[in-house]
Amino acid sequence: MRTPSWSRPSWLVVVLLAALLVVVLAPAATAISSSRSSAEEAAARASIPTSVDVAAVDRFLGEQIDAASIPGAAVAITHGDQVVHLAGFGHDATGAPVTADTLFRTASLSKSFTALAVMQLVEEHRLRLDDPVVDHLPEFRIADPRGADITVRQLLEQTSGLADSTVDPLTRQQPRSLAEAVSDLSAARLVARPGTQWNYHNPNYQVAARLVEVVAGEPFATYLGNHVFTPAGMTSSVTVDLDDEAVPGLADGHVVSWGNAFPVAGPSTFDGGDGGVVSSAADMAKWLVVQTNHGRAVDGTQVISDRSLTEQHTAGPTAHSYALGWDTDGPAGAPTRLEHSGNLLTYSSYMEVLPESGYGVVVLLNAGSGLLLDQTSIFYGVRSIVEGTDLTPPGPAGATFNVRTLDSILGLLTLLVALLAARGVVCAGRWARRRRQQSWAYTAIRTAPYLVAIGAASVFPQLAERLVGGRDVTWEEAAYGWPALTVLVSALLAALLATLVARAWHLVQRAGIRELSPNHVISTQFQEARP
Numbered sequence: 001m002r003t004p005s006w007s008r009p010s011w012l013v014v015v016l017l018a019a020l021l022v023v024v025l026a027p028a029a030t031a032i033s034s035s036r037s038s039a040e041e042a043a044a045r046a047s048i049p050t051s052v053d054v055a056a057v058d059r060f061l062g063e064q065i066d067a068a069s070i071p072g073a074a075v076a077i078t079h080g081d082q083v084v085h086l087a088g089f090g091h092d093a094t095g096a097p098v099t100a101d102t103l104f105r106t107a108s109l110s111k112s113f114t115a116l117a118v119m120q121l122v123e124e125h126r127l128r129l130d131d132p133v134v135d136h137l138p139e140f141r142i143a144d145p146r147g148a149d150i151t152v153r154q155l156l157e158q159t160s161g162l163a164d165s166t167v168d169p170l171t172r173q174q175p176r177s178l179a180e181a182v183s184d185l186s187a188a189r190l191v192a193r194p195g196t197q198w199n200y201h202n203p204n205y206q207v208a209a210r211l212v213e214v215v216a217g218e219p220f221a222t223y224l225g226n227h228v229f230t231p232a233g234m235t236s237s238v239t240v241d242l243d244d245e246a247v248p249g250l251a252d253g254h255v256v257s258w259g260n261a262f263p264v265a266g267p268s269t270f271d272g273g274d275g276g277v278v279s280s281a282a283d284m285a286k287w288l289v290v291q292t293n294h295g296r297a298v299d300g301t302q303v304i305s306d307r308s309l310t311e312q313h314t315a316g317p318t319a320h321s322y323a324l325g326w327d328t329d330g331p332a333g334a335p336t337r338l339e340h341s342g343n344l345l346t347y348s349s350y351m352e353v354l355p356e357s358g359y360g361v362v363v364l365l366n367a368g369s370g371l372l373l374d375q376t377s378i379f380y381g382v383r384s385i386v387e388g389t390d391l392t393p394p395g396p397a398g399a400t401f402n403v404r405t406l407d408s409i410l411g412l413l414t415l416l417v418a419l420l421a422a423r424g425v426v427c428a429g430r431w432a433r434r435r436r437q438q439s440w441a442y443t444a445i446r447t448a449p450y451l452v453a454i455g456a457a458s459v460f461p462q463l464a465e466r467l468v469g470g471r472d473v474t475w476e477e478a479a480y481g482w483p484a485l486t487v488l489v490s491a492l493l494a495a496l497l498a499t500l501v502a503r504a505w506h507l508v509q510r511a512g513i514r515e516l517s518p519n520h521v522i523s524t525q526f527q528e529a530r531p
Contacts, residue, residue: 052077052079052084052085052359052385052386052388053385054077054084054085054087056385057075057077057085057087057382057385057386058075058087058089060378060381060382060385061073061075061087061089061363061378061382062089064374064377064378064381065089065090065365065378066090067374067402067404068256068367068374068375068377068378068402068403068404069256069259069260069261069367069404070090070254070256070261070365070366070367070374070375070378071090071091071092071093071254071261071366071367072088072089072090072091072092072098072102072365072366073088073089073090073098073363073364073365073366073378074086074087074088074089074098074099074100074102074104074280074281074363074364075087075089075281075361075362075363075364075382076100076281076282076284076285076288076360076361076362077285077359077360077361077386078285078288078289078292078359078360078361079292079357079358079359079360080289080292080293080358081289081292081293081296081298082289083282083285083286083289083298086100086281086282086285087100087281088100088102088281090366092251092366093251093252093253093254093263093366094251096251098366100280100281100282100285101236101280101281101282102280102281103236103247103249103250103251103278103279103280104250104278104279104280104281104347104349104364104365104366105243105250105253105266105275105277105278105344105346105347105349106275106277106278106279106284106342106347106349106364107271107275107341107342107343107344107347107348107349107368108202108274108275108340108341108342108343108349109277109284109340109341109342109349109350109351109362110205110239110271110273110274110275110276110277110342111205111274111275111325111340112287112312112325112326112340112351113224113228113239113277113287113325114156114205114208114209114212114273114274114325115156115208115312115324115325115326116228116303116304116309116312116325117209117212117220117223117224117227117228118152118156118208118211118212118324119304119308119309119311119312119324120227120228120304120308121212121215121216122308123304123305123308126215126216127152127211127215128152129151129152129153129156129311130151130152130153131151131152132148132149132150132151133150133151133152133155133207133211134147134148134150136152136211136214136215137182137207137210137211137214139179139182139183139210140182140185140207140210140211141186142162142185142186142187142188142189142190143186143187143188143189144161144188144189144190146161146190146193146194147161147188147190147194149193149194149195150162150194151194151195152208152211153316153324154194154195155204155205155207155208155211156204156205156208156324156325157198157315157316157319157322157323157324158198158199158200158201158204158319158320158322159194159195159196159197159198159199159316159318159319160190160194160201160204161190161191161192161193161194161195161196161197161199162185162188162190162191162199162201162203162204163190163191163199163201163470164199164201164465164470164471164472165191165470166188166189166190166191167185167188167201167203167472168472169201169202169203169270169472170269170472170473170474170477171472171474172184174242174268174269174270175206175270176241176242176270177241177272178206178209178210178213178220178241178272178273179210181203181206181207181210181270181272181273182206182207182210185203185207195318196318197318198318198319198320198322200322200471202271202274202275203274204274205273205274205325206270206272206273206274207273208273209272209273209274210273212273220239220272220273221238221239221240224239224277225238225239228303229283231297231301231302231303232286232287232290232297232301232303233283233286233297233298233299233301234279234283234284234286234287235283236249236279236280236282236283237277237278237279237280237283238277238278239272239276239277239278240271240272240276240278241270241271241272241276242266242268242269242270242271242272242276243266243267243268243269243271243275243276243344243345243346244265244266244267244268245276247278250278251263251366252264252265252346253265253266253344253345253346253347253366253367253368254346254366254367254368255345255346255367255368255369255480255483256367256369256374256403257403257407257482257483257484258407258408258411258483258484259404259407259408261367264346264480265346266344266345266346266347266480267345267476267477267480269344269477271344275342275344280364281362281364284351284362284364285360285362286298287351287362288351288353288360288361288362289360290303290304290309291309291313291338291353291360292353292355292358292359292360294306294309295308295309311324312324312325312326313326313328313335313338313355314328314332314333314335315328315332315335316332317332323335323338325340326338326339326340326353327339327340334355335355336354336355336356337352337353337354337355338352338353338354338355339351339352339353339383341372341376341379343368343369343372343375344368345368345369345370345477345480345481346366346367346368346480347364347365347366347367347368348365348367348368348369348372348375349362349363349364349365350362350363350375350379350382350383351363352383352386354386354387359386359387361382361383361386363378363379363382365378368480368481369403369481369482370464370467370468370473370477370478370480370481370482371467371468371481371482373402373403373406374402374403377402406484407484410484410485410487410488411484413488414484414487414488414491417488417491417492417495418491418495420495421491421494421495421496421498421499424495424498424499424502424503425498425499425502428499428502428503428505428506429506431503431506432503432506432507432509435507443507447500447503450496450499450500451500453492453496454493454496454497454500457489457490457492457493457496458493460475460478460486460489461473461474461475461477461478464478464481
């Protein structure tokens with residue numbers, strides 16, 4: 001029996017997997033580096049901007065959405081109670097020019113609206129932030145007995161103990177209402193005692209939205225329309241439950257891959273309360289004014305008290321600098337920056353408020369992705385200009401790992417996989433002939449690398465979850481989030497399976513031919529005739 005050795009196809013499988021790991025992990029490392037440099041930059045800020053170079057903002061956005069193949073964007077900049085700049089760039093999925101009044105799905109920027117709705121009910125003494133949720137929402141009963149201790153505040157600051165690792169908000173059957181979203185949590189377990197650990201988890205805000213409609217006695221969308229959007233002057237804004245739910249005047253978003261943007265509806269994910277607000281840059285500017293104008297709208301209408309707004313902007317001690325629907329920088333009681341990003345895979349967004357200077361900015365893009373590499377670079381570039389920290393921030397066109405470059409690499413790897421698959425199937429007969437004189441143990445050893453690779457490719461969504469901080473990922477979400485990578489993994493899986501099936505078929509055929517060959521039959525009869 002020959003000593004096992006690595007053949008060229010086996011080495012190619014290993015090399016492909018190694019290349020795939022490099023391509024996948026490189027953006028994650030870049031994102032970590034980016035977040036560190038962002039934190040250092042925030043700490044190094046020495047002055048408050050007295051004005052914003054809006055021409056630089058417009059120039060940057062126009063250049064960078066083109067470099068990132070994002071079809072359209074809108075921006076709004078505010079200062080105190082004034083809207084100082086509105087602009088649109090590019091086009092929507094219908095080809096219409098994007099303006100400040102073009103509708104976008106704002107994704108997780110919606111959480112700030114849900115949190116403010118809760119704060120309004122707190123102001124009216126209809127509930128308290130530290131009340132157990134079940135006191136006002138008896139239907140909120142989960143399998144973990146500690147769930148009865150979850151408070152309203154813990155839902156909003158993401159410290160309820162609920163997490164994607166135990167609830168799987170995407171792989172579960174998607175609910176069709178807030179009531180159903182809450183009832184679907186009946187089998188949920190907590191990853192930690194309520195109030196002790198921060199986990200970003202969208203169902204927290206679905207429960208909060210259901211709480212609003214139960215306590216207020218009206219549908220959540222109606223409540224936001226009557227008590228939040230209208231007082232704030234946001235006449236074009238609505239909220240929906242599904243990321244593909246039709247809204248008059250709203251076009252489909254886009255998935256960007258291989259340097260092209262593809263118009264597509266969302267994957268029909270439930271986002272009521274956590275990501276369902278549809279708005280425009282003009283309306284979102286009015287929302288920013290509420291945040292910087294002591295809870296008052298542009299026309300002076302008091303949407304919420306300054307005291308309640310301050311509480312909403314304050315992060316708790318265990319909340320990982322996350323306030324009620326806002327991320328924060330700086331001291332808990334006096335943040336230097338309030339911000340939030342959003343991603344619905346076909347739309348993405350970012351908003352920021354600088355409490356010290358009174359400036360606010362929102363950026364809306366009609367394309368999303370899984371890791372938001374290009375989008376985050378755009379968001380932070382606009383942020384740098386508004387904050388006056390860098391008037392020529394790096395963008396996706398000059399980034400080391402921009403999506404267009406990565407997709408080109410992934411496309412070449414996919415082509416190589418297809419060629420190897422064709423070769424493997426065509427040469428399967430020759431491979432089987434070589435294995436004829438070898439033991440099954442040796443054949444199994446030679447097949448092991450393929451089986452390992454098939455196993456790794458099969459759990460691709462679970463591996464992808466590690467890149468997005470443990471958030472739930474499905475094959476569909478992966479296809480929306482990074483098509484080029486998902487196509488490569490799918491091609492690799494199909495290629496390996498096709499090669500193994502072809503080889504197995506030829507092995508069986510060879511075995512059958514051997515069984516029926518005259519020499520083998522005579523030998524078998526002779527052995528049976530021996531005494």
